[in-house]
Amino acid sequence: MNHSDQIAPEQGILGVLSGKSGEHTFQIFAQNRKIGSVVKLPFPMRESNNQAWAVTQLDEALKVLKDQEHFCVDPKSIDKNSNIKDSLTGKSDSSSSDFFLSNSLNAIDEPDHKRLRTLVSKAFTPRYMESLRPRVEKLANELLDQVQDQGEMDLVKDYANPLPINVISDMIGVPKSDHSKIHEWSEGIANGLGVGTADPKSAESLKLFGEYIKQLVANKRQQPSDDLISQLISIEEQGDRLDEKELISMIQLLIFAGHETTSTLISTGTLMLLDHPDQLEILKNDHSLIPSAVEEMLRYSGPSTTAGPRYALKDVELGGQQIKKGDMIFPLLKSANRDEKHFTNSEELDITRKIKRHLAFGQGVHMCLGAPLARVEGDIAFTTLLKRMPNLQLNIPREDVRWKFKLAAQGLSSLPVSF
Numbered sequence: 001m002n003h004s005d006q007i008a009p010e011q012g013i014l015g016v017l018s019g020k021s022g023e024h025t026f027q028i029f030a031q032n033r034k035i036g037s038v039v040k041l042p043f044p045m046r047e048s049n050n051q052a053w054a055v056t057q058l059d060e061a062l063k064v065l066k067d068q069e070h071f072c073v074d075p076k077s078i079d080k081n082s083n084i085k086d087s088l089t090g091k092s093d094s095s096s097s098d099f100f101l102s103n104s105l106n107a108i109d110e111p112d113h114k115r116l117r118t119l120v121s122k123a124f125t126p127r128y129m130e131s132l133r134p135r136v137e138k139l140a141n142e143l144l145d146q147v148q149d150q151g152e153m154d155l156v157k158d159y160a161n162p163l164p165i166n167v168i169s170d171m172i173g174v175p176k177s178d179h180s181k182i183h184e185w186s187e188g189i190a191n192g193l194g195v196g197t198a199d200p201k202s203a204e205s206l207k208l209f210g211e212y213i214k215q216l217v218a219n220k221r222q223q224p225s226d227d228l229i230s231q232l233i234s235i236e237e238q239g240d241r242l243d244e245k246e247l248i249s250m251i252q253l254l255i256f257a258g259h260e261t262t263s264t265l266i267s268t269g270t271l272m273l274l275d276h277p278d279q280l281e282i283l284k285n286d287h288s289l290i291p292s293a294v295e296e297m298l299r300y301s302g303p304s305t306t307a308g309p310r311y312a313l314k315d316v317e318l319g320g321q322q323i324k325k326g327d328m329i330f331p332l333l334k335s336a337n338r339d340e341k342h343f344t345n346s347e348e349l350d351i352t353r354k355i356k357r358h359l360a361f362g363q364g365v366h367m368c369l370g371a372p373l374a375r376v377e378g379d380i381a382f383t384t385l386l387k388r389m390p391n392l393q394l395n396i397p398r399e400d401v402r403w404k405f406k407l408a409a410q411g412l413s414s415l416p417v418s419f
């Protein structure tokens, strides 16, 4: 059945953001791009007169992400008593979310953002990310060693999930025996962070995660070693350094932002290739195309449906709409990346496409800090997989593939494959 027969297109966006759109996401976005580049969402924000908007096209999404004079990530930059964020997520107890989200790099505006980003960027350089290649390769091979003789695996459980969690945990200095705990907690947190959801279990995960990281930091202060936490502890820039709360919140963000997204890239990227056997064939015959294939996977259906909501700092016109101070704006990255004005045959997967720019990692000052790492991981994950398992096939009927939705992102619960 055609999705447009069922609900209004703008209502469909709300469905996507709360994870209820199933596989109709791109149909909904295409309908909305036809309506306009900026679409009014059919709900006023609770307890406020402000309006919410979705940005469906690339030029306007870029403007929202880059124009700091008009748009911010923290509503408290508009009004320090704002409770807009809580009214969106339905959270009544904001103390735990404050700790995890509100003080994080992704959720603060200038000048604090610049200060934190400058400090953490000193440890997080593209050169350092590249230097991790041999470690990532080793981890990918170890995971495939464990399943190679079975001739089949669940690609999500056996490869896409453990690879990024092992890489980021390793990098940060989490002992191997605790990697699975980290994964469990961050899954619990992600499950409770969708628009309009408030899962009590996520508060518990948040607490345990926070306590664990606090203890880890205390241990690294006593015994520094060759890892990111020890580096973050010692970094100083012109007499400035991260305080305890900033340090813990930064480490949580890196772990959290660093693996769910990358794991989704690996699992959904594999499914994209299985769904497009002609593209898979081209890639199998020429592994040098893998970096370009990864960019196309990110464009075609990157892990993040939307960037974090932005708020208008003042009244502004955008895409022909009058946005009022305090209004909330969702830059829909997945929709912008299918913008017909910027990509020829935008709804088609073409791993040889020459991409000038896509928005899968966002843009502007909040653009993904971990993009170079995600690219290294994506490159190695697909190279290792195709080298060792060139006869990869889906092991269940296509219609039985199960999706899961969290944090306004669409991932896979499992992906049984044979090889």
Ligand code: HEM
Pocket: 105, 106, 107, 117, 168, 253, 254, 255, 257, 258, 259, 261, 262, 265, 302, 303, 304, 306, 307, 308, 309, 333, 359, 360, 361, 362, 363, 365, 366, 367, 368, 369, 370, 371, 373, 374
């Ligand atoms: C394919 C994998 C990834 C995708 C698609 C992705 C996507 C994004 C996007 C869209 C943003 C911007 C959000 C916004 O503007 O509201 C972002 C920010 C961020 N990402 Fe990623 N990410 C990925 C991997 C990673 C990794 C591996 C790390 C770290 C290890 C990471 C750390 C961060 C951080 C710290 C920010 C906040 C930056 C800031 O606010 O200055 N991400 N990511």
